[in-house]
Structures are given as C-alpha cells and as structure tokens.
Amino acid sequence: MAKLTYRDAIRNTMFQEMQRDERVVVLGEDVVGGMGTAGGPEAIGGIWSTTTGFYDAFGPNRVIDTPISESAIMGAAGGLALAGKRPIAEIMFADFIGVSMDQLWNQIAKFRYMFGGKSVCPAVIRMPCGAGYNAAAQHSQMISQFVTGMPGIKVVMPTTPEDACGLMRQAIRDDDPVVFLEHKFLYGLTGEVNEDPDFCIPFGHARLARAGKDVTIVASGMMVRYAETAADDLAQDGIGCDVIDIRTTSPLDEEAILDSVEVTGRAVIVDEAPPRCSLATDLSSLIAQKAFASLKAPIEMVTPPHTPVPFARELESAYLPSPAKIAAAVRKTLDYR
Amino acid sequence: MQLNREALTRAYRQMKLIREFEERLHEEIQTGEIAGFTHLYCGQEAVAVGVCEHLTERDKIVSTHRGHGHCLAKGCDVDGMMKEIWGSQDGLCNGKGGSMHIADIDKGMLGANGIVGAGAPIAVGAALSNKIDGPDEDGKLAIALAFSGDGACNQGTTFEAMNLAVVTKAPCIFVFENNHYSEHTGVDYAVGTVQDIASRAEAFGMKVWRADGTDFFAVHDTFREVLEYVRTPGNGPAAVEFDTERFFGHFEGDPQRYRGEGELDRLRAERDCLKIFRASVTGAALLDDADLDKVDADALQAIEDAVTAARAGARPQPENVLDNVYISY
Numbered sequence: 204m205a206k207l208t209y210r211d212a213i214r215n216t217m218f219q220e221m222q223r224d225e226r227v228v229v230l231g232e233d234v235v236g237g238m239g240t241a242g243g244p245e246a247i248g249g250i251w252s253t254t255t256g257f258y259d260a261f262g263p264n265r266v267i268d269t270p271i272s273e274s275a276i277m278g279a280a281g282g283l284a285l286a287g288k289r290p291i292a293e294i295m296f297a298d299f300i301g302v303s304m305d306q307l308w309n310q311i312a313k314f315r316y317m318f319g320g321k322s323v324c325p326a327v328i329r330m331p332c333g334a335g336y337n338a339a340a341q342h343s344q345m346i347s348q349f350v351t352g353m354p355g356i357k358v359v360m361p362t363t364p365e366d367a368c369g370l371m372r373q374a375i376r377d378d379d380p381v382v383f384l385e386h387k388f389l390y391g392l393t394g395e396v397n398e399d400p401d402f403c404i405p406f407g408h409a410r411l412a413r414a415g416k417d418v419t420i421v422a423s424g425m426m427v428r429y430a431e432t433a434a435d436d437l438a439q440d441g442i443g444c445d446v447i448d449i450r451t452t453s454p455l456d457e458e459a460i461l462d463s464v465e466v467t468g469r470a471v472i473v474d475e476a477p478p479r480c481s482l483a484t485d486l487s488s489l490i491a492q493k494a495f496a497s498l499k500a501p502i503e504m505v506t507p508p509h510t511p512v513p514f515a516r517e518l519e520s521a522y523l524p525s526p527a528k529i530a531a532a533v534r535k536t537l538d539y540r
Numbered sequence: 541m542q543l544n545r546e547a548l549t550r551a552y553r554q555m556k557l558i559r560e561f562e563e564r565l566h567e568e569i570q571t572g573e574i575a576g577f578t579h580l581y582c583g584q585e586a587v588a589v590g591v592c593e594h595l596t597e598r599d600k601i602v603s604t605h606r607g608h609g610h611c612l613a614k615g616c617d618v619d620g621m622m623k624e625i626w627g628s629q630d631g632l633c634n635g636k637g638g639s640m641h642i643a644d645i646d647k648g649m650l651g652a653n654g655i656v657g658a659g660a661p662i663a664v665g666a667a668l669s670n671k672i673d674g675p676d677e678d679g680k681l682a683i684a685l686a687f688s689g690d691g692a693c694n695q696g697t698t699f700e701a702m703n704l705a706v707v708t709k710a711p712c713i714f715v716f717e718n719n720h721y722s723e724h725t726g727v728d729y730a731v732g733t734v735q736d737i738a739s740r741a742e743a744f745g746m747k748v749w750r751a752d753g754t755d756f757f758a759v760h761d762t763f764r765e766v767l768e769y770v771r772t773p774g775n776g777p778a779a780v781e782f783d784t785e786r787f788f789g790h791f792e793g794d795p796q797r798y799r800g801e802g803e804l805d806r807l808r809a810e811r812d813c814l815k816i817f818r819a820s821v822t823g824a825a826l827l828d829d830a831d832l833d834k835v836d837a838d839a840l841q842a843i844e845d846a847v848t849a850a851r852a853g854a855r856p857q858p859e860n861v862l863d864n865v866y867i868s869y
Binding site for chain 2: 228230264265267269270272274275276277278279280281282283284285286287288290305306309310314315316317318319320321322323354355357377378379407454
C-alpha cells in the first residue's frame with residue numbers, strides 16, 4: 204500500500220499502463236503544455252498535473268498535445284481506438300463535452316452496435332468535473348446524466364484514491380469506451396492505494412462506504428464524501444446509514460442498492476447534477492420499481508436545483524448538496540408519518 | 541495512363557459495380573422493400589475507385605452518408621453490403637447499421653457515417669495510429685483518409701480535424717468530393733470560398749491538389765501524387781478536391797426541385813465518369829468495347845446475385861436488439 208493523492212493515483216496508473224502497453228496513448232489540450240512556447244514542452248504538464256512527465260517519458264507520438272478542438276480530440280480518440288490503440292483523451296473540463304458531443308454520442312458510443320459487433324473501441328475519455336471552485340456555469344458541471352444515458356458508454360466516478368487507481372486501470376484495459384469522471388475537488392484527497400500493478404476494480408460493483416441499518420444513502424463522486432460526513436454526524440445521534448458509493452453509473456450495481464433498501468426501507472439519493480432526468484431520478488425510479496414493498500418512507504433526493512451552477516460563493520454553496528442537506532433528508536425519511 | 545489491361549479492367553469493374561449497385565437500389569427503394577434512408581453515389585464512382593485502387597488494407601478510410609461507393613471500392617463484400625441494406629442478420633453489420641453505417645474494420649473501412657462532417661476527426665485518429673506504428677520496410681507510412689462532401693467542408697469538425705492533422709503531422713488525406721450540392725443547397729451559396737474547397741485546406745497549412753472527379757485517370761494520377769506525399773514520414777496531411785456530379789437526389793425520394801432544366805440529362809450525357817472512361821480507353825485502344833461489355837454484364841449479374849442473396853438472408857430476431865452494445869457489461 205502507498206499513500207497517494209487522488210490526482211497521483213490517476214497519474215501513476217496511466218503512467219504504469221503506458222509503460223506496460225505501448226498501445227496506450229494520451230491526448231488532449233495541454234496534456235504536455237508549453238508546446239510552441241519559450242518555456243517548451245512540459246512547461247505545464249497538464250493543467251491538472253495528471254500527465255506531468257509523460258511527454259519526456261513517452262514522446263510526442265504517444266503523448267499528443269492537441270489544439271483547443273474538443274470535437275477533434277474526441278473523434279481522434281475514436282479513430283485511434285478503432286485502429287487498434289488504447290487512447291486516453293482528456294477533455295479539460297467535463298463542461299466542454301458539449302463541443303465534442305457528436306463524436307462521443309453518435310460515434311464512439313455507437314461504433315460497435317452500428318457495425319454489428321465488428322469493431323472494438325477501447326477509448327477512455329477523462330473528464331474532470333464538478334463544482335466547488337466558484338468556476339461558474341461552464342466550468343463546474345456534473346455531466347453524469349448525459350453520459351449515463353448513452354448506450355455503449357461505460358461511466359466511472361471514482362471517489363477515493365484507491366478507487367481512482369483501480370477503476371482507471373480497469374478503464375484502460377477495458378475493451379469498451381469509458382467516460383472517466385474525475386471530480387476536481389477530489390484531486391487533493393489522500394488515501395491508501397493498492398500498489399499491485401494489476402490492481403483493477405471491476406465495473407458494476409458498488410462500495411459500501413459506511414454501514415448502518417436505518418437509512419440507505421446512495422451517492423457518487425464527491426457526493427460520497429458529503430454523504431460520509433452526514434452519516435458520521437448522524438451516527439452521533441444513533442442513526443445508522445448505509446452509504447453506497449456506486450462507483451460506476453453504467454454499468455450500475457442495482458443489487459447493492461436494492462439489498463440495502465430492503466433492510467433500511469428508507470432511501471436518500473445524492474446527486475451533483477440538476478434534478479430532472481438525472482442519476483437521482485433514475486435511482487429513485489429503480490428503488491420505487493424494485494424495492495417498493497420495502498419502502499417505509501418516500502425516497503428523498505438531495506440535488507442542486509434546476510438551475511445552472513452559479514458563481515458567487517454564497518450561491519454555489521446554496522446550489523450544491525452538503526452534509527447538512529443530506530442529514531436533513533435522512534431525518535425527513537425517519538420522521539415520515 | 542500507366543495502367544495495364546488488368547488494372548484498367550479492374551478499375552472499370554469496380555466503378556461499374558458501384559453504378560449497378562446504386563441503380564438497382566434506386567429501383568428497389570421505390571417498391572418499399574428497403575427500409576430507411578438511402579443516399580446514392582451514382583456519378584461519383586471515379587473518385588472512390590480512383591482513390592481506393594491505390595490503397596492497401598493497412599490504409600484506413602472513413603466515409604459519409606453517401607458511402608456505398610467508398611465501401612465497395614475499399615473491398616467490402618457486395619453480398620454483405622446488400623444484405624445489410626436489406627436489414628438482414630447476415631449483413632455486414634448484422635442489420636444494425638443499414639445504408640448509412642456500413643463498416644468493415646478488417647478491410648480498413650472504418651464506417652460510413654450518418655453525421656455530415658463527423659468522419660474527418662476519426663480519420664485523423666486513425667492516421668495518428670499509423671504515425672505511431674511508423675513506416676514500413678520501404679519507409680512508407682500507412683495513411684488514413686476521410687471522404688467528405690462539399691457539405692461536410694462547412695462543418696467545424698472538418699476544420700478542427702484539418703488543423704489537428706497539420707499540427708500533429710498525421711498521415712491523413714482529406715478527400716473532398718464537390719458534387720455541387722450539400723443536400724438541397726448549391727455550393728455557390730453554401731461554400732463561402734466560392735466553389736473552392738481545396739483553398740480552405742491550403743489555408744490550414746497543408747498541400748492540396750485539385751482534379752476533375754469525372755475523369756478516372758485524372759483522379760488516379762492525382763491521387764498517386766497525394767498518396768506518395770502523405771506516405772512520406774514527416775510530411776503530414778494533404779487534401780484533394782475532386783469536381784464531381786451526383787446523378788440522384790440527396791436521398792432517395794428527393795424530388796430534386798433545385799435542379800436546372802435538363803441538368804440531369806446533361807450530366808448523364810456529358811459528365812458520366814463511366815462513359816468518359818469507356819471513351820478514353822477505347823479511343824486509346826487499351827480496352828475494346830467487347831471487353832467492357834463483358835464487365836458490364838458481369839457487374840449486372842453480381843448485383844442480381846446480391847439482391848437474390850439479400851432477399852434470402854436471415855432476418856434478425858427481436859432478441860438481437862440487445863447484441864453488441866458492449867463487449868462486456
């Protein structure tokens with residue numbers, strides 16, 4: 204075991220996989236940084252410091268610094284993958300998915316299906332996402348609702364450094380296209396990471412972050428951290444919560460969620476995306492359909508309102524779910540009737 | 541003209557096969573037997589064949605919604621394609637793609653595409669893969685190629701792809717087939733550089749060529765130069781614009797009210813790449829009419845056989861809707 208940040212868990216895993224498999228390549232805006240400047244290559248090394256040192260180690264053929272052209276980045280990732288490479292493309296902010304949507308949604312996601320199973324497209328699309336930095340409406344969004352709804356795409360949302368490592372390695376080795384949603388606010392989080400060079404976490408297996416018998420909290424990404432804090436606070440009052448970190452939104456570990464709700468009879472879904480047609484509504488629907496008989500209270504959703512992400516500190520705080528909002532929702536399910 | 545009899549016959553056979561494939565579809569679609577949207581390539585055969593006759597299976601192409609010609613020219617199986625268009629489980633894509641999504645990865649055919657302009661970035665990715673693989677023992681790179689129409693030349697994806705290819709020196713070729721109509725709108729209106737797509741590519745910093753796309757020999761000779769240039773490591777991408785003609789509508793069922801009076805008759809009489817080829821090779825006594833007539837008959841028979849096979853092809857079952865979304869899930 205090694206103590207690593209979430210950022211370094213991602214960086215080191217990509218680096219190791221590039222050493223292990225020469226088909227793995229990285230591309231994106233400023234993944235080298237400094238190209239064409241007095242500072243020279245590696246002057247930046249990726250704005251998230253997740254690709255620092257890659258260019259020096261692997262050279263320009265495998266570490267492809269691109270212009271600001273998200274459609275071309277996404278499309279090139281698709282073309283590289285169809286041609287037998289294992290590209291890891293970085294979309295610098297998940298919000299820029301809009302620019303590249305066609306290449307993800309109509310191309311990469313659908314190649315295999317449209318082509319009758321005759322193509323393999325092992326592309327990983329990294330998308331740093333989420334709010335908390337007062338970066339306002341176009342640099343703060345959670346976009347899980349868009350990508351989870353795309354048949355053909357797998358969607359990963361790691362919360363811990365260890366999961367970032369194991370899920371990234373699985374993503375790179377997986378033969379299907381994967382969207383890897385890294386939460387920007389988690390990059391500095393430190394934790395123990397399994398150092399086994401083949402350590403992978405299979406997709407579709409949730410993690411039980413906290414165990415309790417009273418209420419089930421289902422969350423992903425940064426929201427798991429808030430849910431853990433809420434659960435710890437509630438435990439002081441003798442309220443026990445299962446906190447289920449779903450890890451991957453597609454495939455989804457339905458069983459882990461349903462098994463927990465069957466015990467607790469109460470569910471709180473926490474989602475960083477706006478509430479309509481979202482992961483929160485999707486999971487609520489799942490529970491309502493398949494664990495209806497177990498429910499003792501209406502399902503609660505803790506989400507931002509149906510608004511863009513605001514800028515000012517006070518507004519962004521008001522927008523985002525928080526441990527206090529989650530705890531209040533848990534108490535509401537317990538107070539029902 | 542440096543082609544021998546065999547190469548000339550092969551090129552003509554490929555063009556004629558595409559022509560008969562499309563003419564037959566034009567008839568069959570009117571009976572309602574074929575589902576969905578179909579965009580026919582008739583008139584542009586010399587481009588697909590003049591280009592693809594130079595390529596190997598290591599070279600990759602990405603096609604368009606008007607992709608049947610590119611698929612056939614790149615070596616996709618005629619029966620497999622016809623079955624696909626018929627929606628058969630035996631089709632090249634198990635009836636999942638249809639006319640607009642035919643692909644055969646093993647042949648280097650990375651897919652027709654229903655989204656105008658979507659192919660160019662994918663071709664750049666495939667070209668970057670070739671660049672990573674490096675030159676062969678003769679010092680030449682495999683290339684990737686995007687066919688695009690005059691419609692696609694207005695999409696931002698095409699611009700992004702051209703710039704990315706130049707910046708990364710990707711061995712990528714942008715083949716623009718200017719058939720003068722993007723869907724139902726004339727190129728004079730839609731392309732701000734007034735009938736000149738190659739100059740756009742040139743402005744992105746790449747070497748460009750232009751040729752008459754109705755003249756197989758002009759296409760073939762020009763593309764040889766383009767290919768030689770792009771196969772050379774370090775040169776990066778290039779573009780070529782072919783002036784060509786579309787004999788049918790944008791899609792089958794298009795009433796084509798945008799055409800001028802007598803335009804289609806004139807195009808068929810004066811700008812038919814097959815007639816031009818025939819006149820050229822018979823005039824130069826390279827092949828005679830009997831040789832070509834034999835190819836015509838063979839092509840017609842091959843299409844007849846393909847339609848018969850397509851009609852007899854296995855139909856997909858409802859449970860097949862779930863196949864091949866993922867490799868594992």
